[in-house]
Amino acid sequence: MIQLVAITDDQSAPAPPLRAVACDGLTAICAPADESRPDADSLWRHEELVEALMETRDLLPVRYGTLLADDAAVAQAVGGRSGQLAGQLERVRGAVEIAVRVADRASSPLSGQSAASGTDYMRLQAERVRIARVIHDELSTVARDSTTRPGPELMRGAYLVERGSVDDFVARVRRLQDASPGLDLICTGPWPPYSFADGEGS
Amino acid sequence: MSRIPDRETALVDLVDRLLGGGVVIAGDITLAVADVDLVYLSLRALVTSVATAEEKQLLPRMGSAL
Numbered sequence: 001m002i003q004l005v006a007i008t009d010d011q012s013a014p015a016p017p018l019r020a021v022a023c024d025g026l027t028a029i030c031a032p033a034d035e036s037r038p039d040a041d042s043l044w045r046h047e048e049l050v051e052a053l054m055e056t057r058d059l060l061p062v063r064y065g066t067l068l069a070d071d072a073a074v075a076q077a078v079g080g081r082s083g084q085l086a087g088q089l090e091r092v093r094g095a096v097e098i099a100v101r102v103a104d105r106a107s108s109p110l111s112g113q114s115a116a117s118g119t120d121y122m123r124l125q126a127e128r129v130r131i132a133r134v135i136h137d138e139l140s141t142v143a144r145d146s147t148t149r150p151g152p153e154l155m156r157g158a159y160l161v162e163r164g165s166v167d168d169f170v171a172r173v174r175r176l177q178d179a180s181p182g183l184d185l186i187c188t189g190p191w192p193p194y195s196f197a198d199g200e201g202s
Numbered sequence: 203m204s205r206i207p208d209r210e211t212a213l214v215d216l217v218d219r220l221l222g223g224g225v226v227i228a229g230d231i232t233l234a235v236a237d238v239d240l241v242y243l244s245l246r247a248l249v250t251s252v253a254t255a256e257e258k259q260l261l262p263r264m265g266s267a268l
Contacts, residue, residue: 061219061223077227085225151218191215192219194219194223198225
């Protein structure tokens with residue numbers, strides 16, 4: 001079995017143990033299948049492989065755990081939808097993904113413990129949700145694309161940002177953090193464009 | 203990952219992306235579904251413990267993650 005790591009239209013050979021499989025104009029980058037049970041370390045190792053590829057290529061990262069029998073199976077699976085995948089690759093070309101989560105700061109005056117009544121709590125909670133939405137909307141205006149996913153925080157956002165604009169984006173996150181003393185903005189990245197690779201997003 | 207002070211904080215975002223993002227290639231593909239489910243469960247437990255610690259301010263303030 002081999003593991004499908006990423007799809008690109010870059011022709012350069014990846015560093016071993018990665019290798020390229022030609023698929024109808026696209027290139028599938030494959031690794032030896034990791035048959036051991038995944039854990040946090042193996043996820044990070046996989047991530048480091050994809051990030052190294054991303055430094056010099058535009059790519060679509062493939063869902064972790066995608067195993068195929070052999071090169072022919074890769075060529076069939078990827079080549080069979082090469083037009084669609086090429087379109088998705090265009091969507092992320094020249095961009096990286098930044099993650100931003102918005103969470104309550106426990107000491108915030110907006111936190112539930114300081115609310116005098118259930119009504120106050122509901123009002124403060126609605127205000128927190130509104131502020132998180134404003135933050136997402138503002139970050140979305142400086143991103144090529146954006147999406148959110150569910151989570152325990154007030155907001156769990158992903159932003160597709162031009163490679164050359166990452167510093168500006170992070171500076172904007174920092175300004176929003178400074179303007180939101182009751183909230184914590186957790187910003188990580190740059191990530192490969194996992195949240196924008198499969199034709200989803202807003 | 204140049205902007206991350208804390209791998210456990212970033213693990214939340216890593217799990218979201220590797221296990222919930224990326225291109226899904228359907229067809230004659232064997233997904234290691236059982237293994238991925240297992241790692242999801244164990245990582246969820248870890249993520250929950252991180253969130254709890256943050257609530258108790260046992261970890262550095264999350265704003266410093268910038």
